[in-house]
């Protein structure tokens with residue numbers, strides 16, 4: 001699954017998207033609104049301050065102008081002829097109202113100095129005929145405020161207020177002027193010393209004179225204003241704009257400005273503060289928001305990476321379990337409901353689905369069982385079912401009655417199979433049953449048939465087989481099953497019960513005896529074979545004129561070999577009986593075939609045991625086996641084609657096979673086998 005389809009990735013992505021939307025909203029909507037509001041508030045404050053400063057300046061100017069006017073109006077014309085008294089009069093007034101720190105002068109209409117206070121030598125400061133105010137003051141009745149200028153020595157900036165002294169006929173008798181330094185305490189010095197914020201300040205501009213009168217930066221005092229276009233802020237002011245706004249300054253930086261007029265002079269007070277400073281709170285808020293955003297993202301990532309796996313575990317667990325079930329690695333079963341949320345609902349849905357599937361599976365199994373019953377085969381193991389077994393038994397019973405052929409039954413049951421089911425699941429249990437059926441089949445001959453009798457119980461029907469042979473075969477099956485390794489389970493075992501059909505015994509009695517023997521095998525500790533000897537075998541009841549008798553001295557001590565030898569004796573006896581009876585060839589032929597097959601199997605088993613025991617004469621013994629088999633096959637062929645007489649067959653079986661080989665030759669290895677069994681035992 002690509003990572004972007006991962007639900008954790010999507011949830012984290014969603015979280016980040018929401019944060020990004022929040023950040024965008026704050027920076028595009030919230031912060032601009034805050035900035036606008038801050039500008040409104042600060043600009044309002046700046047306008048108030050600029051207006052206050054303008055009124056203060058206006059008040060100072062008016063006071064000086066009114067004082068000069070009043071002095072001019074109250075100056076007794078008679079004093080004009082007495083300069084010393086005039087100076088004294090001026091001195092008294094000047095001391096009473098010290099608004100002109102640079103002194104008060106009285107000039108004649110031609111511009112010559114008449115008197116001054118305080119008395120000082122040299123030219124009176126500002127008392128120059130080219131002064132703009134001198135001519136101006138001769139005209140109107142009002143006092144005049146002159147253009148600010150530096151004193152004659154180029155020192156401090158001065159401002160002169162003047163008024164004409166007129167006679168009764170309104171003729172100008174003299175001009176009275178007061179000179180004040182712009183830096184005089186209580187005049188404009190406050191404006192120079194006052195800052196707006198950290199680096200903002202004020203400008204006092206005379207648009208009419210194109211002059212900075214004074215400013216928070218003292219270097220600007222009495223400097224000409226820059227030409228239009230050089231400073232957009234001043235251009236605004238000069239163009240008559242009054243109020244507040246943001247504009248670029250001559251240094252390119254934005255500034256918040258506020259402009260207020262000084263009505264008495266036509267001057268302007270311009271308050272300006274760098275926008276960076278004004279909006280510093282907004283910038284701080286912006287930085288705070290970024291820090292908050294980073295902290296939120298980091299917190300969210302940490303929280304989600306810790307919580308998401310926990311929150312999604314029920315989902316991932318359920319998905320894994322379902323996948324395992326789908327892949328066959330786990331039995332299809334309901335899952336525990338982790339909690340009552342959407343995942344719980346999902347698992348509940350899955351469980352309902354499983355229940356439905358089980359129902360359907362049961363229905364299918366029932367149908368299959370029905371079909372099996374009809375078809376005669378068990379679908380799981382491929383073995384016959386009871387119905388087919390009963391049919392086969394009917395056929396064999398018929399043969400038994402007619403030809404007296406022995407008939408044996410092996411019933412087997414898997415040991416502790418419930419534990420296998422409980423530990424590894426029902427599906428694995430089924431697999432075990434299949435493998436066991438496979439093991440059994442591998443040991444059977446053609447005419448033998450395997451039946452699944454019930455759950456983990458099987459029946460093997462062995463035609464033409466006596467009790468001893470059947471027990472030997474059962475032993476072979478037991479060993480084969482016990483040695484077979486089954487993936488993920490290991491080895492399992494089975495217990496066996498063997499019974500040969502007795503004379504006048506019913507099918508069900510016979511099966512019951514095999515079942516009882518099986519029960520004894522279970523009781524005896526499982527993984528073993530129990531043969532039932534309680535009923536005399538029917539086939540042995542009918543004997544011919546010539547019979548071979550078994551003797552205890554023929555026993556080698558090896559259970560399987562002895563059982564096979566005994567069975568061969570029985571087989572030969574049965575065949576001899578048939579040969580000497582009136583039986584037809586067609587009826588004798590199956591007995592001959594069965595004997596030949598048993599002979600071959602016995603020789604093979606015997607060679608295996610002798611090899612395992614390290615018998616030194618095995619090579620020579622095996623040569624005898626091959627010779628006997630070749631001879632037997634030739635005789636059987638001849639018998640089929642009526643070339644061989646019954647006597648030749650009789651001689652070969654009774655003499656060559658039984659008397660010579662089994663009784664005489666085989667005895668040779670008995671001591672070796674016994675010794676070897678002693679060593680290994």
Ligand SMILES: Nc1nc2c(ncn2[C@@H]2O[C@H](COP(=O)(O)OP(=O)(O)OP(=O)(O)O)[C@@H](O)[C@H]2O)c(=O)[nH]1
Nearest residue numbers: 413414415416417418419421426427429430455456
């Ligand atoms: N997997 C599977 N189990 C089956 C089938 N038929 C029967 N079984 C199970 O086989 C088990 C038989 O258990 P028991 O009869 O108690 O016997 P056991 O555990 O084999 O023990 P012993 O026979 O005493 O050794 C039961 O759990 C049945 O459910 C089948 O077709 N498939």
